[in-house]
Amino acid sequence: MPDSLPCFDDVLAAAARISPHAYVTPVLRSRSLDALASAQLHFKAEHLQRVGAFKFRGACNAVWALSEAEAHAGVVTHSSGNHGAALALAAQTRGISCHVVVPDGAVAAKLASIRRYGAIVHNCAANLTAREEKCLQVQHETGAVLVHPYTNARVIAGQGTAALELLNAVEALEVLVVPVGGGGLASGTAIATAALLPDCRVVLAEPEGAADTARSLAAGERLADFVPDTFCDGLRTAVGQPNFELLRRHAVEVLTVRDADTLQAMRLLWQTTKQLVEPSSAIALAAVLQNPARFAGRRVGVVLSGGNVDLDALPWSGA
Amino acid sequence: MPDSLPCFDDVLAAAARISPHAYVTPVLRSRSLDALASAQLHFKAEHLQRVGAFKFRGACNAVWALSEAEAHAGVVTHSSGNHGAALALAAQTRGISCHVVVPDGAVAAKLASIRRYGAIVHNCAANLTAREEKCLQVQHETGAVLVHPYTNARVIAGQGTAALELLNAVEALEVLVVPVGGGGLASGTAIATAALLPDCRVVLAEPEGAADTARSLAAGERLADFVPDTFCDGLRTAVGQPNFELLRRHAVEVLTVRDADTLQAMRLLWQTTKQLVEPSSAIALAAVLQNPARFAGRRVGVVLSGGNVDLDALPWSGA
Numbered sequence: 001m002p003d004s005l006p007c008f009d010d011v012l013a014a015a016a017r018i019s020p021h022a023y024v025t026p027v028l029r030s031r032s033l034d035a036l037a038s039a040q041l042h043f044k045a046e047h048l049q050r051v052g053a054f055k056f057r058g059a060c061n062a063v064w065a066l067s068e069a070e071a072h073a074g075v076v077t078h079s080s081g082n083h084g085a086a087l088a089l090a091a092q093t094r095g096i097s098c099h100v101v102v103p104d105g106a107v108a109a110k111l112a113s114i115r116r117y118g119a120i121v122h123n124c125a126a127n128l129t130a131r132e133e134k135c136l137q138v139q140h141e142t143g144a145v146l147v148h149p150y151t152n153a154r155v156i157a158g159q160g161t162a163a164l165e166l167l168n169a170v171e172a173l174e175v176l177v178v179p180v181g182g183g184g185l186a187s188g189t190a191i192a193t194a195a196l197l198p199d200c201r202v203v204l205a206e207p208e209g210a211a212d213t214a215r216s217l218a219a220g221e222r223l224a225d226f227v228p229d230t231f232c233d234g235l236r237t238a239v240g241q242p243n244f245e246l247l248r249r250h251a252v253e254v255l256t257v258r259d260a261d262t263l264q265a266m267r268l269l270w271q272t273t274k275q276l277v278e279p280s281s282a283i284a285l286a287a288v289l290q291n292p293a294r295f296a297g298r299r300v301g302v303v304l305s306g307g308n309v310d311l312d313a314l315p316w317s318g319a
Numbered sequence: 320m321p322d323s324l325p326c327f328d329d330v331l332a333a334a335a336r337i338s339p340h341a342y343v344t345p346v347l348r349s350r351s352l353d354a355l356a357s358a359q360l361h362f363k364a365e366h367l368q369r370v371g372a373f374k375f376r377g378a379c380n381a382v383w384a385l386s387e388a389e390a391h392a393g394v395v396t397h398s399s400g401n402h403g404a405a406l407a408l409a410a411q412t413r414g415i416s417c418h419v420v421v422p423d424g425a426v427a428a429k430l431a432s433i434r435r436y437g438a439i440v441h442n443c444a445a446n447l448t449a450r451e452e453k454c455l456q457v458q459h460e461t462g463a464v465l466v467h468p469y470t471n472a473r474v475i476a477g478q479g480t481a482a483l484e485l486l487n488a489v490e491a492l493e494v495l496v497v498p499v500g501g502g503g504l505a506s507g508t509a510i511a512t513a514a515l516l517p518d519c520r521v522v523l524a525e526p527e528g529a530a531d532t533a534r535s536l537a538a539g540e541r542l543a544d545f546v547p548d549t550f551c552d553g554l555r556t557a558v559g560q561p562n563f564e565l566l567r568r569h570a571v572e573v574l575t576v577r578d579a580d581t582l583q584a585m586r587l588l589w590q591t592t593k594q595l596v597e598p599s600s601a602i603a604l605a606a607v608l609q610n611p612a613r614f615a616g617r618r619v620g621v622v623l624s625g626g627n628v629d630l631d632a633l634p635w636s637g638a
Contacts, residue, residue: 047593109590267630271428274366274626276593307593311586314633 005242008195010157011188014061015164021060021093025049025162027169028304032272037288038296042173044166047277047307051113053234054162054185054305055086055149061158062147063090071096073143078103078124078131081110082234082306083149088117099144101134103127107233109310150182151240160188166301167196175294176301177284180204180213180254181235183243185305190250200301202252203294205287207232207259213239214254217247231259234280234306255294261286269304281305324561327514329476330507333380334483340379340412344368344481346488347623351591356607357615361492363485366596366626370432372553373481373504373624374405374468380477381466382409390415392462397422397443397450400429401553401625402468407438418463420453422446426552428629469501470559479507485620486515494613495620496603499523499532499573500554502562504624509569519620521571522613524606526551526578532558533573536566550578553599553625574613580605588623600624 028043046054063075074097077087084100091098098119102111103126114121124134139146147155162185163176176193180186190202206213209229216222216239224238239247259279266282268289269275281304288295288302347362365373382394393416396406403419410417417438421430422445433440443453458465466474481504482495495512499505509521525532528548535542535558543557558566578598585601587608588594600623607614607621 052593270595270628270630274371274595276589276595309589311589 004153005246006153006157006191008191010153011160011164011192014057014154014157015161017064018057018060018158018161021050021090022057023049024165027166028273028275030273033268033285038292039288040299041288042166042170042299042301043273044162044301044303045275046162046303046305047275047281051082051085051089051117052307053082053086054159054303055082056089057161058152058155058158058184058188059083059086059090059147060093062152062154063087063094063096065154066145070145073145074098075147076135076138076142076144077101077147077149078135079149081107082308084119085110085113085117087147088114088119092118097144099138099142101131101138103131107308107310108312110308113308150184150237151242153242156184156188156243156246158188159185160192162303163189163192164196166303167193167200170301172299173197173200173301174298175201175203176303177203177205177287178303179232179235179280179283179305180206180239181210181280182237183213183239183247185303186213186252187243187246189303190246190252194250202250203287204247204252204254205283206254206256207235207262207283208256209259210236211256213244213247214256216244217254232262232280232283234278235283255287255291257283257286257290261290265289275304276307276309277304278306278309281307323472324565325472325476325510327510329472330479330483330511333376333473333476334480336383337376337379337477337480340369340409341376342368343484346485347592347594349592352587352604357611358607359618360607361485361489361618361620362592363481363620363622364594365481365622365624366594366600370401370404370408370436371626372401372405373478373622374401375408376480377471377474377477377503377507378402378405378409378466379412381471381473382406382413382415384473385464389464392464393417394466395454395457395461395463396420396466396468397454398468400426401627403438404429404432404436406466407433407436411437416463418457418461420450420457422450426627426629427631429627432627469503469556470561472561474503475507475510475562475565477507478504479511481622482508482511483515485622486512486519489620491618492516492519492620493617494520494522495622496522496524496606497622498551498554498599498602498624499525499558500599501556502532502558502566504622505571506562506565508622509565509571513569521569522606523571523573524602525573525575526554526581526602527575528578529555530575532563532566533575535563536573551581551599551602553597554602574606574610576602576605576609580609584608594623595626595628596623597625597628600626
């Protein structure tokens with residue numbers, strides 16, 4: 001299954017598999033933000049998920065789907081942050097070892113939580129080739145199973161459980177807005193939404209400085225060769241091939257967002273909801289606020305994907 | 320009633336009176352913080368209260384307890400922040416006018432929300448005499464009723480409803496920790512706890528640089544003459560006379576906390592719970608973490624009193 005495209009049954013299986021370990025996160029409302037957007041906003045609070053991000057869902061599903069024999073030598077991944085911490089904790093819940101290949105320059109807060117959950121950290125240069133080579137090397141040396149941050153089918157299915165919960169908790173949502181980086185959350189959301197509530201549109205929020213998903217969907221082919229320029233540290237990766245394929249099939253929309261608007265939305269979320277969400281989450285609210293014609297009057301689901309902010313590197317520090 | 324000491328019946332009356340307007344805030348838990356404190360911590364999330372602070376409870380009780388005739392000319396108060404915003408919103412829920420006397424140098428975020436809720440702002444110099452004189456002047460000119468931030472009996476009774484909810488929501492708490500500034504929350508909590516769960520101890524957390532409550536209780540008389548030196552902007556005021564009297568009667572304990580420990584507790588709360596609480600709230604967790612012998616192994620209630628942080632003046636900015 002890890003190499004084929006996941007389907008809705010896989011999302012349902014994931015929900016059952018992760019339920020002893022993952023939280024059913026709350027859905028938050030805000031009078032002020034509803035007024036500002038002239039819409040009903042329902043925020044799925046994945047920053048309150050374990051490890052502070054939706055990533056725990058996919059990692060947990062991947063770890064617990066392994067056979068005893070597969071799980072024996074542990075798991076390995078490369079991740080600039082949340083997926084690494086998520087896999088580390090998921091491995092800990094099963095009592096197996098976890099190796100995380102971390103590129104130089106990763107966010108300090110995220111690196112700290114990878115270590116806190118007991119993973120063995122391997123450093124490498126900050127480019128995809130170096131990460132994949134180091135990962136391969138660890139696989140060969142340890143026998144650990146690779147759990148890719150977003151192309152792994154069980155990871156995608158796991159991420160789809162956030163939308164599953166949101167659509168079950170809130171009736172008749174008309175639009176669901178999620179951020180897109182590698183596309184694990186985006187494609188899992190597309191699968192769950194198409195099956196549960198086909199009339200509900202999935203809208204992806206993508207940084208202008210890393211808008212490969214928007215360009216890829218417009219071109220009809222995956223265009224992964226670009227240099228990201230965004231402070232949304234969770235959204236700098238190119239959309240994965242299976243993720244792109246799923247997003248194309250489900251005809252999702254993409255809205256691109258300027259970092260300045262994301263930053264403003266993040267401050268607004270902090271101030272009005274008192275929820276510490278990271279830039280890669282705030283981008284979804286920014287997409288709503290920047291496109292009033294698209295969302296006004298609607299019942300909108302917004303996935304707040306994570307809350308792992310580096311407090312020593314706030315974008316307005318020293319401003 | 321506003322000039323006499325409130326009792327538990329007043330807290331119950333306040334709970335009924337504010338229930339159409341105030342939120343019943345959730346009680347939050349954190350595995351990491353429990354592990355760190357070796358205790359069971361139950362956080363009453365008053366930063367999720369309307370206006371982002373427990374202050375809405377007392378203000379709302381005071382506004383809705385007024386007769387039609389009293390309410391007609393509106394209300395007035397002096398406040399460096401949360402109480403001003405709280406009274407403004409409370410007045411708005413009743414459709415009456417609200418005047419707020421604001422000392423120069425008040426936190427920008429708090430000033431902004433006072434204005435957002437439609438209050439008429441009057442500026443004055445940053446000392447108690449100037450505030451009280453300006454307040455008196457507004458009373459004379461408008462006929463508005465003064466609602467003092469912490470000595471007003473209905474305000475005290477209203478603040479007591481947070482502890483009421485917490486003690487009803489969580490069984491068998493052994494200690495309840497709340498911050499103390501003017502003492503509205505502290506004395507309301509003492510009243511509610513003594514009546515509902517007499518074996519539960521009330522512990523106040525007070526900044527070392529504004530430890531007048533600790534000194535006053537030790538001396539057996541109110542010592543209000545001091546110059547505060549703390550970044551807990553909500554806790555710079557001296558404890559009020561009726562508040563002191565109630566705290567003395569209920570034999571509460573006070574723990575003093577260094578700002579450095581409060582700052583560390585605030586970062587910890589932000590990072591682990593993703594809840595944006597202000598320094599004046601984080602001090603309660605700091606008191607717990609700095610006194611392990613006092614709290615280890617216990618079921619501890621902690622009131623997170625507010626979340627109105629000035630994001631442009633974070634204490635570690637530029638550090």
